Amino acid sequence: xxxxxxxxxxxxxxxxxxxxxxxxxxxxxxxxxxxxxxxxxxxxxxxxxxxxxxxxxxxxxxxxxxxxxxxxxxxxxxxxxxxxxxxxxxxxxxxxxxxxxxxxxxxxxxxxxxxxxxxxxxxxxxxxxxxxxxxxxxxxxxxxxxxxxxxxxxxxxxxxxxxxxxxxxxxxxxxxxxxxxxxxxxxxxxxxxxxxxxxxxxxxxxxxxxxxxxxxxxxxxxxxxxxxxxxxxxxxxxxxxxxxxxxxxxxxxxxxxxxxxxxxxxxxxxxxxxxxxxxxxxxxxxxxxxxxxxxxxxxxxxxxxxxxxxxxxxxxxxxxxxxxxxxxxxxxxxxxxxxxxxxxxxxxxxxxxxxxxxxxxxxxxxxxxxxxxxxxxx
Numbered sequence: 578x579x580x581x582x583x584x585x586x587x588x589x590x591x592x593x594x595x596x597x598x599x600x601x602x603x604x605x606x607x608x609x610x611x612x613x614x615x616x617x618x619x620x621x622x623x624x625x626x627x628x629x630x631x632x633x634x635x636x637x638x639x640x641x642x643x644x645x646x647x648x649x650x651x652x653x654x655x656x657x658x659x660x661x662x663x664x665x666x667x668x669x670x671x672x673x674x675x676x677x678x679x680x681x682x683x684x685x686x687x688x689x690x691x692x693x694x695x696x697x698x699x700x701x702x703x704x705x706x707x708x709x710x711x712x713x714x715x716x717x718x719x720x721x722x723x724x725x726x727x728x729x730x731x732x733x734x735x736x737x738x739x740x741x742x743x744x745x746x747x748x749x750x751x752x753x754x755x756x757x758x759x760x761x762x763x764x765x766x767x768x769x770x771x772x773x774x775x776x777x778x779x780x781x782x783x784x785x786x787x788x789x790x791x792x793x794x795x796x797x798x799x800x801x802x803x804x805x806x807x808x809x810x811x812x813x814x815x816x817x818x819x820x821x822x823x824x825x826x827x828x829x830x831x832x833x834x835x836x837x838x839x840x841x842x843x844x845x846x847x848x849x850x851x852x853x854x855x856x857x858x859x860x861x862x863x864x865x866x867x868x869x870x871x872x873x874x875x876x877x878x879x880x881x882x883x884x885x886x887x888x889x890x891x892x893x894x895x896x897x898x899x900x901x902x903x904x905x906x907x908x909x910x911x912x913x914x915x916x917x918x919x920x921x922x923x924x925x926x927x928x929x930x931x932x933x934x935x936x937x938x939x940x941x942x943x944x945x946x947x948x949x950x951x952x953x954x955x
Contacts (some may be wrong), residue, residue, distance in 0.1 A: 578689050581636050586697045594701065597637075601628040627753070637702060643695045644688035647681040654857055674861075716891045718767035718898060719744070719905060726908040726917070728756035734763060744907065761907055761914055765929045770918050771894060774903060775886050777922050784879050787922030788872050795865055802858055809855045813848055820844045 584595040584603070595603070605628055613619040614626065636642075651673050717734035724731050728748035736742050742763035748756030777784065796803070820841065827837050882889075882897065889897075901920040907929075908915055914929040 578636060578642055581633065582642075582690050582694050582698055585633075585637060585701065586694055597630045597633045600633050601630060604628050624753075629751075634702070637698050640695065641686060642688075642690040643692050644686060646684045646686045648684050649676055649680060649682050652676050654854070654861070717742070717744070717763055718891065718894055719770055719903075722898065722904045723766070723916075724904070724906050725756060725758050726906045727758050730756060732761070732907055735760075746907075758907070758909065759914075761929060765914070766905070766907070766916060769916060769927050769929050770898075770903060770905060773918055773925060773927060774897060774901065774920075777901075777920075778879050778883055778886060778897075781876070781880070784876055784922060787920075788875065790923070791921045792872075799862060799865060802862060806855065806858050806862075809851050809858070813851050813855070816844050816848045816851070820848070 581600060581604075584600050585597070586594060588594050589603070605626055608626055609628075610626055611628055611632060640647075654672050654674055719732075720734055721731065723744055725746040725748060728746065730746055730748035730751070732744040732746055734742060735745050743760035744763055744766055745760045746756050746758045748754070749758065777787070823837050823841050823844070827834065827841075878900075882893075885893070901922060903918065903920040905919070906917040908917065916927050916929050918925055918927055
């Protein structure tokens with residue numbers, strides 16, 4: 578761990594800090610095992626001694642090495658399916674969600690990395706992220722939004738000779754190589770995806786149908802939570818009825834007051850726990866499902882931008898791509914380059930074939946399709 582931080586901040590004796598990619602290749606050349614190589618309970622995704630950039634970033638961002646570990650970063654909430662599931666290892670039943678940082682409990686642990694070195698690493702990580710975000714002069718419309726269906730790695734933009742731009746799969750550049758998917762021309766992919774987005778936005782019925790479909794899918798996905806909420810409400814009402822009966826018995830002196838008081842305390846505690854769970858589930862569902870006001874705002878925004886789609890600048894296109902959360906999976910099918918594109922308004926399989934300059938939009942290959950195939954785990 579000390580070597581990784583030292584390499585990233587100071588370099589390996591050359592006076593120049595090492596990149597994350599250089600660090601992982603150096604660790605592999607030294608034959609240093611990963612955590613998954615040494616711990617049986619860690620799921621292995623790669624061969625022995627194969628590091629990834631995600632592993633290095635996880636190390637560099639792990640504040641535990643500075644002497645403080647935090648307990649209680651997550652908690653389990655009920656998802657209504659406890660009776661149909663096996664308990665998760667070390668977590669139990671339900672759904673795991675993040676706790677607010679103020680609820681974390683700090684625990685002192687041995688210090689491996691000084692606070693100064695850790696903060697220097699964070700500054701460099703932040704600077705590299707800002708520089709990568711500022712690298713927009715190449716205008717990759719689908720930057721950080723494309724994934725390979727074959728290996729699961731993301732596609733990134735690259736430029737050759739200052740004029741030829743491509744999306745290339747990161748799996749091709751791994752050490753060792755894990756993918757052989759060819760490059761995709763940026764213009765072909767971006768124009769095809771943008772033509773699909775324009776077609777969606779130029780037809781109000783597409784927007785209404787897409788939003789309604791997203792709402793229906795969200796409700797179906799959270800059906801167990803809605804059923805759990807109904808059951809909680811029924812239990813609250815039943816407990817309150819029992820509490821009222823206890824009050825009647827107390828007033829009539831039909832039972833010893835000590836017995837009634839104990840029963841009353843248990844019911845009040847049950848009601849309090851149920852209301853707490855009810856509030857958490859309601860908050861989760863409200864954050865997941867769009868309100869009527871949000872749907873109206875989206876439809877109004879789409880109507881506002883519809884007129885300027887033909888002459889939209891790159892920045893305006895990218896804003897729409899981000900707002901609609903447009904993502905794609907690139908693949909080779911039947912010797913043809915295709916993209917499975919989707920956003921919350923719909924999804925489609927499109928051919929990434931080059932088109933005439935007058936059209937410059939790609940070719941729609943099929944109508945709305947089922948969900949694209951899931952890439953194999955890495």
